[in-house]
Structure formats: structure tokens, C-alpha cells
Amino acid sequence: AKAEPLKVIISGAPASGKGTQCELITQKYGLVHISAGDLLRAEVAAASENGKLAKEYMEKGQLVPNEIVVMMVKERLLQLDSQQKGWLLDGYPRSSSQAAGLEDYGIRPDVFILLDVSEDILVERxxxxxxxxxxxxxxxxxxxxxxxxxxxxxxxxRFDDTEEKVKLRLCTHHENVDDVLSVYKDITVKVNGNLTKENVFAQIDAALTHVVEQRKMNSRSV
Ligand code: AP5
Structure with a gap:
């Protein structure tokens, strides 16, 4: 039987390289890239009611309320292209309630990639x-x-890319990261994100290849 499409979550501090790696991952694996930050910035650019409200939180480096984010991401995940090609979820979930929301819908990734980058490098990036x-x-x-x-x-x-604002975004990240990690600890792959983008991708590529191989073996033994 044909293996189910791959489902991946990528997480890490602000500017840890999630978007950069997503570009490389989608090129090789053909997954649908779903970035919570990009979806929100599209709402901000469209000046919708949700976008106006979201901008107030984004400017303070805080999480945008679940009322806006949760349905937005879920709807994108459930679209046909994501279901058929597999998905790469970036910047979501960022709290235990968002993680619980995915679990409630039976939406669980095959692998959770965590980009680990030191703080001085984050600010420079x-x-x-x-x-x-x-x-x-x-x-x-x-x-x-x-x-x-x-x-x-x-x-x-980006309007939130100043040294002052990234410090606020980092605080929000530190407040929430452990809660999210605890939900996915059995499928977490920690990647050294301090290296060049090619070297970071090599680690991610090895992890994804391993998952794909394992799933092939599992589907053969069924
Ligand atoms: P979001 O857009 O997700 O921002 P973020 O998490 O702060 O992450 P970034 O997009 O800043 O960085 P990145 O990790 O993608 O790094 P990149 O590849 O660009 O969220 C923004 C805001 O939206 C949040 O603060 C929040 O308010 C709201 N929000 C988002 N999701 C939400 C949610 N789930 N719930 C509630 N609110 C939410 O790289 C950064 C730079 O470094 C680039 O210039 C790149 O060229 C460079 N670089 C990357 N990799 C390397 C490398 N290996 N070596 C050298 N340079 C590199």
C-alpha cells in the first residue's frame, strides 16, 4: 500500500531559521508549507478585522489569540493539497492549548523538528x-x-524585526516552549541550527529520510 503523505512540524525560537529550512524541505519533499506567521501577515496586509487585531499582538511580540489562529491553521491543514501532498507546519503550535487543539482533531505529525540556536545568533539573524x-x-x-x-x-x-521586539518574542517563546515540547517529546528531533543553512538542512534531511524509510518498512510488514 502507498504510504500516507509525510506530516512535519518545525519549531524553534524567532529567527532560528524555520522559514529558510522550510524552503529547502518543500523543494525536496514537495510538502505544503503552512506558516502561522505568514498566514497572519497576510491578514495584516489585507487589513481584515482579524489582521488589525493580530497586528496589535505581533507588535508586542505576544501570541495572537487562539480565536484567530486556531481555525486559520486548521482550515489550511485540512485543505485537499495538504492532505494529498503532506504538510510542513511552521510556527504552530506555540502553546499547550494550540497543541491540544491539533490532538483533538487527530492531527499528529510524524516528526517534530526543533531548531536549536544560541541567543546572540538569533538577534543577529x-x-x-x-x-x-x-x-x-x-x-x-x-x-x-x-x-x-x-x-x-x-x-x-518585517515590522517586528527590531532588536527590541525580538527580545519580547524570545520571552514569549521561552514561556511556552516546554509545554509544546512535552506533547511531542517522543517524536522530537533536535537539530543544531547554529550552522550554515546547508549544514542545518543536511541534519533535517537525514531525519526525514529516516522517517520515510521507517514508514516504508512498516507498510511492508502490515
Ligand atoms: P513568525 O512569523 O512565526 O516568527 P518567528 O517564530 O519569530 O520566526 P521568524 O519568522 O522570525 O524566523 P524563522 O525561524 O522563520 O527564521 P528565518 O528562516 O526567517 O511569527 C511572528 C509573530 O506572529 C509572532 O511573534 C506571534 O505574534 C504571531 N504568531 C505566529 N504564530 C503564532 C501562533 N501559533 N499563535 C499565536 N501567535 C502566533 O531566518 C531568519 C534570518 O536568518 C534570515 O535573514 C535568514 O536568511 C537567516 N538565516 C536562516 N538560517 C540561517 C543560517 N543557518 N545561517 C545564517 N543565517 C541564517
Whole structure:
């Protein structure tokens, strides 16, 4: 029988490299990337009622209320493409109640990847991050600079990417991370995220290959 599509959660502190790794993972594994932060920023950009409210919390580095986030992510997870191709959930769940919400719906990943990055590196990554509004690609002024002046001239910075705001986001992360980890401890793979993006991806790729191989063996023995 054909194995079920892969389901992956990626987690880590602000600017630990989740979005960067998601780009590499989706390229190789063809999963649907679902980023809670991107879904929220789309609401903010659309100036919807939810977006206006979400922005108030995002500017303070706090979690946006569950009333806004939970259904938004669940609906995206349950869409046909995610069900058929498998999914890569980024930045969700961030609290025990969000994790419980997924469990209640029987939504459980095959693997939970935790990017582990030291705090001084996180701040440096946030301050230098730039985004291409045209392609959605993530750059860094030092570590991943744009390839030409045309791209460089259109790069933008996120409204919550200041040193002051990342410290607030880090506090929120520290308050919640243990609760989330406890839900997924049996399927957690901790990855050293301090290395270059290629070396970080090599660790993730090895972990995902292992999961895929194991599932193949399990489906053969059924
Ligand atoms: P969200 O958008 O999820 O932000 P975050 O968790 O703070 O993570 P980031 O997107 O900042 O970083 P990243 O880990 O993706 O790093 P990236 O790859 O860009 O959330 C924003 C806000 O939305 C939250 O504060 C909250 O208010 C709200 N929210 C989101 N989810 C929510 C939820 N579930 N519930 C409630 N509220 C929620 O990399 C960063 C930089 O480093 C880039 O410039 C990149 O080029 C560079 N870089 C990456 N990897 C490397 C490397 N290996 N070496 C060198 N440089 C690197």
C-alpha cells in the first residue's frame, strides 16, 4: 500500500531559521508549507478585522489569540493539497492549548523538528533579515545577500524585526516552549541550527529520510 503523505512540524525560537529550512524541505519533499506567521501577515496586509487585531499582538511580540489562529491553521491543514501532498507546519503550535487543539482533531505529525540556536545568533539573524515582497524569499544582509541590485532595491524589513521586539518574542517563546515540547517529546528531533543553512538542512534531511524509510518498512510488514 502507498504510504500516507509525510506530516512535519518545525519549531524553534524567532529567527532560528524555520522559514529558510522550510524552503529547502518543500523543494525536496514537495510538502505544503503552512506558516502561522505568514498566514497572519497576510491578514495584516489585507487589513481584515482579524489582521488589525493580530497586528496589535505581533507588535508586542505576544501570541495572537487562539480565536484567530486556531481555525486559520486548521482550515489550511485540512485543505485537499495538504492532505494529498503532506504538510510542513511552521510556527504552530506555540502553546499547550494550540497543541491540544491539533490532538483533538487527530492531527499528529510524524516528526517534530526543533531548531536549536544560541541567543546572540538569533538577534543577529533578525536584525539582518530582509524579505523579497515579489517572491516571498528570505534574505540576510550578511549570510544570504540578494544576488543583484534589482532585488536588493525592493527588499523590505518585517515590522517586528527590531532588536527590541525580538527580545519580547524570545520571552514569549521561552514561556511556552516546554509545554509544546512535552506533547511531542517522543517524536522530537533536535537539530543544531547554529550552522550554515546547508549544514542545518543536511541534519533535517537525514531525519526525514529516516522517517520515510521507517514508514516504508512498516507498510511492508502490515
Ligand atoms: P513568525 O512569523 O512565526 O516568527 P518567528 O517564530 O519569530 O520566526 P521568524 O519568522 O522570525 O524566523 P524563522 O525561524 O522563520 O527564521 P528565518 O528562516 O526567517 O511569527 C511572528 C509573530 O506572529 C509572532 O511573534 C506571534 O505574534 C504571531 N504568531 C505566529 N504564530 C503564532 C501562533 N501559533 N499563535 C499565536 N501567535 C502566533 O531566518 C531568519 C534570518 O536568518 C534570515 O535573514 C535568514 O536568511 C537567516 N538565516 C536562516 N538560517 C540561517 C543560517 N543557518 N545561517 C545564517 N543565517 C541564517
Amino acid at each position: 533578525v536584525v539582518g533579515r530582509r524579505l523579497d515582497p515579489l517572491t516571498g524569499k528570505i534574505y540576510h544582509l550578511v549570510y544570504s545577500p540578494p544576488k543583484n541590485d534589482e532585488i536588493a532595491s525592493r527588499l523590505t524589513q
